[in-house]
Amino acid sequence: MADNQAEAVASQPFVAPPMVYVEETPEQKARKQMNRREFLTYAWGAALGVLVLETGAAMFGFMYPRFKAGEFGGNFFVPLSALPSTDAPPQAETAGKFWLVNTVDDGPKALYMVCTHLGCLYKWEPSNNRFECPCHGSKFSREGFYIEGPAPRSLDTFPITEEAGQLVINTGKKILGEPATVSPAVAAPA
Ligand code: FES
Structure with missing residues (x-):
């Protein structure tokens, strides 16, 4: 059905x-x-x-500020009493990536540790009383001025101010070195 x-x-x-x-x-x-x-x-x-x-x-x-004090990119503080004399060798501040040097003409300078040619770390050569780059042989005076080699300019620096008995080095603001052609330390032609 x-x-x-x-x-x-x-x-x-x-x-x-x-x-x-x-x-x-x-x-x-x-x-x-x-x-x-x-x-x-x-x-x-x-x-x-x-x-x-x-x-x-x-x-x-x-x-x-994005960077803390004492950290590369931020401020570094050096008591004036710890400033080396004008004939002392430069002091390395590796955390801030600069050499602190006291000069007769320009006072204290903070020299960026990186070579202005291709970025190698140059070294202080006490026997020659100057900085020398192991990569391609650029040389710079104790004050950071270009002497010779393929680097296009003197060493870069960081601005320094003075506050309450201390030097304040601002590693966040790089100042480019002057062109090699106007360097007061350039090697005389042989
Ligand atoms: S990187 Fe220093 S001389 Fe070339």
């Missing part, structure tokens, strides 16, 4: 149900538009929030 009913149903042609179009009420339309508007408002708000946060972070980074 059930098999007969199933066969009868299967043999009938399929008739699709009629399409019923339900028109939205004005309230539904208004609600849909409101949702779209709300979404855009929230999206704009979120974008603005991100922008404000990024600007705040950038200003914070600008206003507050």
Whole structure:
């Protein structure tokens, strides 16, 4: 009996149900538009929030020093009483990557330890009373002036100020050395 009913149903042609179009009420339309508007408002708000946060972070980074004192990129403090005499050999401050030297003409100088040619670490050569670079042979006077070799300029320095009986060396601000051609220590032609 059930098999007969199933066969009868299967043999009938399929008739699709009629399409019923339900028109939205004005309230539904208004609600849909409101949702779209709300979404855009929230999206704009979120974008603005991100922008404000990024600007705040950038200003914070600008206003507050990124480097601590005693760390390369920050300030180094040397008591005036510890300043070497004008004829003493330079003192290496490896944490700050500079040589501290006291000069007759320019007072204390902080010489960046990196050669101005291709960036090797030059050395103090006491027997010659000058700095010498082991890489390509550039030479610099005790005051950091170019003497000879392929380096294009004298040694770079860091600015020094004096505060409350101390020298303050700012290793975050490099001052490029003068061109080799104007160096007062340049070797006379042989
Ligand atoms: S890196 Fe010093 S002379 Fe070349």
